[in-house]
Amino acid sequence: MSREVKINLEHVSRIEGHGNIVMNSKNGKIQSIKWQVPEAPRFFEKLLTGRDYQDISHIASRICGICSIAHSLASLKASENAMGVVISDQTILLRKLALHAENIQSHILHVGYLAAPDLFGVGSIFPLIKTNRNAVTDIIKLHRLANEMSELICGRTTHPITLKVGGFTKIPAEEGLISLEEKLNNSFDIFRDVSKTILANIDKLPNFERETEYIGLVSDKEYALYDGMIGSTDTGMHDIDEYLSITNEFVVPHSTAKYTEHMRESYMVGALARFNLNNSRIKQKGKEVAENFGLESPCFNPFMNNVAQLVEVAHCLEDSIYIINRLIDRGLHDERVQVEVSAGRGIGAVEAPRGILFHDYVIDEDGKCIKANCIIPTNQNHANIQKDMEAFAPTLLHKSRDEIEHNLEMLVRAYDPCISCSTH
Amino acid sequence: MKPKVAVFDFASCEGCELQIMNLEEKVIDLIDIVDVVSFREAMKENSNDYDIAFIDGCIVRPLDEKRLKEIRNCANILVAMGSCACFTGINGLRKQFTDEDVKRTVYGNAIIENNPYFDVFQPKAIDEVVKVDHYIYGCPIDRNELAEVITSLVMGKKPDIPNYPVCVECKQKENICVFDYGNFCIGPVTRAGCGAICPTNNCGCEGCRGLVNDPDTESELEVLQRYGLSLDDALDRFEMFCYQKGVVK
Ligand code: SF4
Ligand code: SF4
Ligand code: SF4
Numbered sequence: 130m131s132r133e134v135k136i137n138l139e140h141v142s143r144i145e146g147h148g149n150i151v152m153n154s155k156n157g158k159i160q161s162i163k164w165q166v167p168e169a170p171r172f173f174e175k176l177l178t179g180r181d182y183q184d185i186s187h188i189a190s191r192i193c194g195i196c197s198i199a200h201s202l203a204s205l206k207a208s209e210n211a212m213g214v215v216i217s218d219q220t221i222l223l224r225k226l227a228l229h230a231e232n233i234q235s236h237i238l239h240v241g242y243l244a245a246p247d248l249f250g251v252g253s254i255f256p257l258i259k260t261n262r263n264a265v266t267d268i269i270k271l272h273r274l275a276n277e278m279s280e281l282i283c284g285r286t287t288h289p290i291t292l293k294v295g296g297f298t299k300i301p302a303e304e305g306l307i308s309l310e311e312k313l314n315n316s317f318d319i320f321r322d323v324s325k326t327i328l329a330n331i332d333k334l335p336n337f338e339r340e341t342e343y344i345g346l347v348s349d350k351e352y353a354l355y356d357g358m359i360g361s362t363d364t365g366m367h368d369i370d371e372y373l374s375i376t377n378e379f380v381v382p383h384s385t386a387k388y389t390e391h392m393r394e395s396y397m398v399g400a401l402a403r404f405n406l407n408n409s410r411i412k413q414k415g416k417e418v419a420e421n422f423g424l425e426s427p428c429f430n431p432f433m434n435n436v437a438q439l440v441e442v443a444h445c446l447e448d449s450i451y452i453i454n455r456l457i458d459r460g461l462h463d464e465r466v467q468v469e470v471s472a473g474r475g476i477g478a479v480e481a482p483r484g485i486l487f488h489d490y491v492i493d494e495d496g497k498c499i500k501a502n503c504i505i506p507t508n509q510n511h512a513n514i515q516k517d518m519e520a521f522a523p524t525l526l527h528k529s530r531d532e533i534e535h536n537l538e539m540l541v542r543a544y545d546p547c548i549s550c551s552t553h
Numbered sequence: 554m555k556p557k558v559a560v561f562d563f564a565s566c567e568g569c570e571l572q573i574m575n576l577e578e579k580v581i582d583l584i585d586i587v588d589v590v591s592f593r594e595a596m597k598e599n600s601n602d603y604d605i606a607f608i609d610g611c612i613v614r615p616l617d618e619k620r621l622k623e624i625r626n627c628a629n630i631l632v633a634m635g636s637c638a639c640f641t642g643i644n645g646l647r648k649q650f651t652d653e654d655v656k657r658t659v660y661g662n663a664i665i666e667n668n669p670y671f672d673v674f675q676p677k678a679i680d681e682v683v684k685v686d687h688y689i690y691g692c693p694i695d696r697n698e699l700a701e702v703i704t705s706l707v708m709g710k711k712p713d714i715p716n717y718p719v720c721v722e723c724k725q726k727e728n729i730c731v732f733d734y735g736n737f738c739i740g741p742v743t744r745a746g747c748g749a750i751c752p753t754n755n756c757g758c759e760g761c762r763g764l765v766n767d768p769d770t771e772s773e774l775e776v777l778q779r780y781g782l783s784l785d786d787a788l789d790r791f792e793m794f795c796y797q798k799g800v801v802k
Contacts, residue, residue, distance in 0.1 A: 169564035172655040176646040194568020253596030284754035298755040380663035
């Protein structure tokens with residue numbers, strides 16, 4: 130049977146930023162398949178040069194509207210490491226809380242608004258307002274809770290205000306944290322309903338596996354998000370200083386976002402990578418979700434990244450309560466931030482919702498940034514998306530053209546790519 | 554007939570678009586009064602048949618310019634959403650450097666000549682390419698202001714965007730002026746609408762909403778004068794979001 134399939138999908142929908150899928154097949158053979166990234170570059174590494182250390186994180190935050198807290202934190206850690214600034218335990222706890230808020234917000238946005246419509250066979254969340262109103266309002270409730278949490282800690286939901294080199298310009302009041310704790314406690318029932326709805330439709334996720342290398346922060350103390358060493362399923366633990374030899378960025382002509390590679394042609398970062406590396410340290414509520422969905426480490430199905438995100442939402446909700454209790458037990462203190470400017474180079478790494486994120490700055494004796502390098506999670510996933518497509522597409526060729534296209538789109542979506550961020 | 558609405562993004566962080574989702578339950582109410590027909594970040598369906606287009610981001614390449622003009626042709630009303638779209642915002646910092654310089658810094662020696670994806674020019678605001686009907690300022694935009702603009706447009710009214718300084722909102726909130734902590738603030742000359750959210754968090758205003766239309770008036774300069782500062786000092790601080798060649802040092 131001679132059959133040609135041509136796919137030229139410009140701007141995959143329900144993802145952050147612009148990406149295209151181009152595929153040609155003939156008589157059951159893939160002739161070409163390409164993941165393209167035409168996103169407009171913004172040159173943040175250059176924009177940061179010449180800026181004062183007090184402004185750097187507020188500029189770097191604008192790399193991404195969805196993961197602006199992670200960018201701020203990676204930026205602050207890089208500046209603090211460059212200048213030898215030591216921060217307090219209270220600051221670390223509050224920062225971890227901020228990062229949890231963003232992780233919940235971003236994962237709920239992805240699983241609830243962007244991925245779930247595929248499970249329900251619709252084009253967006255909007256028709257579900259009529260057909261599955263309770264599920265939609267539950268998703269919104271969780272999303273709002275996460276945003277309120279960011280607002281309380283960071284002063285605003287998108288582009289944090291209070292996070293500064295050395296500490297905070299303003300810390301939340303104890304009453305604010307207590308009322309947040311109550312809301313978090315009440316959120317588990319809502320979360321359980323949301324995950325039940327997703328679980329009931331989870332068979333819509335394709336069963337596709339391709340083993341790859343998984344990279345993310347690891348720690349022997351906790352499920353690493355704010356801090357840790359670099360972990361790889363292929364090569365074990367590495368110091369953060371080694372990040373350049375792990376990521377190995379390179380430019381390809383069909384993408385304004387750079388690609389990376391380590392031991393193989395590609396590797397994966399994000400919730401599934403973190404789960405594969407650190408699952409034993411996930412809090413109880415997260416473990417229960419993993420069990421309900423049958424997610425076990427190591428998992429080589431990229432579509433299960435959606436499930437790993439849900440696991441992390443439960444983990445972050447539970448760990449946030451734990452952090453709030455620690456903050457209240459210690460008592461909140463208005464700490465004066467004192468920073469002494471000194472020249473140096475510093476690297477900051479955190480786990481953004483979509484994976485490990487690096488900022489690397491050189492700061493001069495006047496406190497100005499003279500060199501910046503940022504390696505974004507989705508940069509590190511682009512090559513893996515390409516390799517997955519190459520392996521996944523041949524299994525789809527018996528399907529209709531539209532179904533093939535839909536499956537490839539779902540694959541891209543599973544990564545929750547943050548493309549404008551990766552192009553920065 | 555509900556007006557048909559489309560949302561598009563160019564060189565941006567998509568933070569302004571995210572504010573639509575951040576309206577949370579209010580989104581459900583808005584869906585009752587408008588028909589969203591294109592919004593790539595949130596929906597698969599798309600259409601060229603729309604009345605109002607919301608745009609975030611600025612324009613940096615010929616291929617973006619072409620797409621923006623096509624959008625303008627389809628839309629009766631075009632709204633620039635966020636400071637990137639209104640006046641290039643944070644992207645304006647790039648105007649300090651040549652295009653060649655930024656490309657080499659980021660892409661090194663990679664061969665990107667004659668490749669339309671990489672063919673950047675100096676960042677342009679949306680109204681440097683097409684006519685803009687309404688502006689929503691801010692980095693990011695304030696989601697309540699966004700909801701008000703949408704409601705106004707549906708009712709056929711002109712959205713009411715403030716043209717008074719952040720200081721006014723800051724005083725209404727009875728904040729302690731950040732100058733008293735020894736910080737610098739350009740709230741006296743920055744357009745309000747954000748509820749003075751930065752000073753409320755003990756952080757000086759960074760001017761993300763741009764300059765008020767006519768900043769050189771007595772009342773607006775009063776705060777600056779009290780702390781021994783000039784309009785020029787304030788304008789210097791505008792570099793972060795409002796860099797303009799020749800205007801700001
Ligand atoms: S104005 Fe700010 S928040 Fe909006 S898209 Fe631009 S950088 Fe992002
Ligand atoms: S100068 Fe800034 S902090 Fe002071 S009153 Fe004006 S806006 Fe508020
Ligand atoms: S206070 Fe100034 S910098 Fe902060 S949001 Fe308002 S206008 Fe923007």
